[in-house]
Amino acid sequence: MPKKAVKKEDDSKLFAFLAVLLTIIGFIIAFALRKNNQYVMFYAKQGLVLFISSVVIWVAALVPILGGLLASLLWICWILLWVVGIIYSLSGKMKPVPIIGQFADKINV
Secondary structure, X not given: OOOOOOOOOOOHHHHHHHHHHOHXXXXXXXXXXXXXXXXXHHHHHHXXXXXXXHHHHHHHOOOOOHHHHHHHHHHHHHHHHHHHHHHHHHHXXXXXXXXXXXXXXXXXX
């Protein structure tokens, strides 16, 4: 009996998920392996913006007195946006993550 050719399932969701989950490393992986995939790069750019915002929060934490409190609140918001990004990346639809999405759209890769 001849074997049926197994069609490889599109791995766009996996690469989009990794791009958001791993932020900068995920962006590098997505850019290196799937830079022509619009869906993957949509979420990879959002992962890049998440990474940049984490650096900004880290720098804000260095500010004396109010920096620690501000950074704590910003980290909570960051984690929420990160989780939303992960969920959206697995949805199969290109939905911009609130706040982050508008900055990601401006990145030309």
